[in-house]
Every structure is written in C-alpha cells, then in structure tokens.
Amino acid sequence: MFEEKNPDIKVKAVYVPSGTGAQPTYDRILAAKQTGKGSGDIDLFEDGLGVVTKGQKDDLWDNLSTDHIPNLNNVDQNTLNDVSNLAIPYRSSAVVLAYNSETVKDVPKTLDDVYEWIRSHPERFAYNDPSTGGAGSSFVTTSIYKFLPEDAIHNTDPSIESQWDQGFSLLKDLGKYMYGKGIYPKKNQGTLDLLTSGEVDMIPAWSDMVLDQLDKGQLPETTKITQITPGFNGGPTYLMVPKLSEKKDAVYKFLDFVLSPEAQNVVVDKMHGFPGIKLTNMSQE
Structure with a gap:
C-alpha cells in the first residue's frame, strides 16, 4: 500500500521474535550511538512501553511532532504525552x-x-x-x-x-x-x-x-x-524513530501513512487489533 504510493521509498521489514528477541536490536542502536555510527542502519523500531522508557533514558528516540507527521493529529494527545512524544502508539491489543x-x-x-x-x-x-x-x-x-x-x-x-x-x-x-x-x-x-x-x-x-x-x-x-473485570494489563505497541537515523524524512512519511484511516483499517481488519488513532478519525464504512 505505502510503496505503491511512494515508489521512491522502499520499506524493509525485519522480523524480531517476541520477548527477549528485540534486545539485540536495541543494543545495536545504542552501540551505534555510543560509537558515532548513527543508528546502526535501523530507522524505525517497534516495541512496548518498557523499551520506550529505556530508550528515553539512553537518549535514543527522536521527538515526534505534527510538523513532520501531520497525522499525529489523529492520535489521542494523552497517549502521546504518556511517552513524551517519543513514540507512536500505532495499534493496541488486550x-x-x-x-x-x-x-x-x-x-x-x-x-x-x-x-x-x-x-x-x-x-x-x-x-x-x-x-x-x-x-x-x-x-x-x-x-x-x-x-x-x-x-x-x-x-x-x-x-x-x-x-x-x-x-x-x-x-x-x-x-x-x-x-x-x-x-x-x-x-x-x-x-x-x-x-x-x-x-x-x-x-x-x-x-x-x-x-x-x-x-x-x-x-x-x-x-x-x-475479558475479566477489571481487565488484565495491556496496551499499545509503539513505533520509535532512532534520533540518529539518516532517513528521517522517509520514516516520517511512512509514519504519516501508518496513522492514516486507510492503514488503521488494516490494523483492525487484518491484524485484529485496536486502532492507534481516535475512532472519530477512522473510516466510517
């Protein structure tokens, strides 16, 4: 979907196993920063709140704004405040x-x-x-x-x-x-x-x-x-942009697409998740 509309940008997805499987990727981003090697050729990273917080302490994540990603306006500002605008809660599950x-x-x-x-x-x-x-x-x-x-x-x-x-x-x-x-x-x-x-x-x-x-x-x-009452702890899955990425313009464009109603319908219909944008911004079809 995205590449059809943006043929000049190629998205390379790399599967990382759940659980501890993401740790080597995080370590790679951190090591690259510490040795002056940019972001280690990693331009977008998906993980949970714990990694958002850890990366905040290590000063790894870019601060995201509507200046570069207009569709951030579709996201509940409270959820962005929770992570100091360092990550996008693009989908949720329970x-x-x-x-x-x-x-x-x-x-x-x-x-x-x-x-x-x-x-x-x-x-x-x-x-x-x-x-x-x-x-x-x-x-x-x-x-x-x-x-x-x-x-x-x-x-x-x-x-x-x-x-x-x-x-x-x-x-x-x-x-x-x-x-x-x-x-x-x-x-x-x-x-x-x-x-x-x-x-x-x-x-x-x-x-x-x-x-x-x-x-x-x-x-x-x-x-x-x-679901029991009260429910189990759950929450969003986040996307973070390494602060030292050299491809931010392309990443911003991709994230803007991710937060579009079109892409969020995929989250609901294909991934069986909850949308990361406000329901009022979802397609009503």
Whole structure:
C-alpha cells in the first residue's frame, strides 16, 4: 500500500521474535550511538512501553511532532504525552482469557474468579514466562498490583517494589496449581500451543493473536475468549524513530501513512487489533 504510493521509498521489514528477541536490536542502536555510527542502519523500531522508557533514558528516540507527521493529529494527545512524544502508539491489543469452551463451563468473570478456577483445576492453566511475552507479563503484573491502589501501576518510583511482596506470594502459591506444577512455556505462542493440544484449558493471551489464529484455523473452533473485570494489563505497541537515523524524512512519511484511516483499517481488519488513532478519525464504512 505505502510503496505503491511512494515508489521512491522502499520499506524493509525485519522480523524480531517476541520477548527477549528485540534486545539485540536495541543494543545495536545504542552501540551505534555510543560509537558515532548513527543508528546502526535501523530507522524505525517497534516495541512496548518498557523499551520506550529505556530508550528515553539512553537518549535514543527522536521527538515526534505534527510538523513532520501531520497525522499525529489523529492520535489521542494523552497517549502521546504518556511517552513524551517519543513514540507512536500505532495499534493496541488486550490480554484476555482464552479457553476451551468444551471443558470450561463456569467462565471466570473477575480476577479472583480466575485464581479460584486455577486452584480448582490443577495443571489446567498456564501462563508464559513473563520475560518472553506480554501475555504472561500481564498476568504477573496484574497479580502483583492487585493489592495496591489503582494508580500504583503508573508509579515509576523504585520504592514501589517494596509493596510487591503480597503479589509475589500469591504467584508463588498459584505455582503448584499451574501446568506441570510450575512450568512456564516460552513466548505467547507457547501457551496457545498448549491450549490447541488440549494440555491446558485456559490461558491469558493477546486478543489479536487469538482472533488471527482462529481466522486461520490454527486454533480449535471451541476456543473462546473473555475479558475479566477489571481487565488484565495491556496496551499499545509503539513505533520509535532512532534520533540518529539518516532517513528521517522517509520514516516520517511512512509514519504519516501508518496513522492514516486507510492503514488503521488494516490494523483492525487484518491484524485484529485496536486502532492507534481516535475512532472519530477512522473510516466510517
């Protein structure tokens, strides 16, 4: 779509595995900056909020504005303020419960219901190693902050960690009821594979991954999803421009396209995500 309208610009996408797979790319950008070698031939980087914040501390990301990317006006300014205009939240997803509807009849509605279901159905629940994928990380984070005030999740003061003990105790107690009595699969796909094979009946999963794999017939038709109240922690996926990129003009043009209603329809229709622009700016067709 973009290259058809901009034949002078070639976009080279490089797949990076979820979880820790993005770390070498980040390290490459940082090393290039430290050695005076620009951005390491990386002109646009996708990752989560943690990497946005880390890059802010390392002074890696370009400050983005409507002067260069007019369609930034389509994005809720509050979400841009959250990242100091250093990243574009171009799509979002939610972590939900995915379950086998043939075996799960009493579907949890709250977080406490989930914990009770886990205890009542030993080894039939799994979440992935939180360092390897956002679904498992969301389950852990939601559990840790369950006992804290609602706004604590936004507290970046390291002292907040002293209040995590109760949440970690909960996770430790749940461990003996997990798949394999404490086996945590690698990556978001790892738990989806267990659900597909019937080795577990319920997992936390990204909504877009589940919907995409259902569409492609990669998950059983009996797979259903539900959101608990309050929901699991989730959020946007961000695009960052390395400050020392030598191709900023082309990147700005690409980002402007990404934030167009045309491209955002692809996020919704093909990627099964939530749009990164305000709904009022989406195509009404």
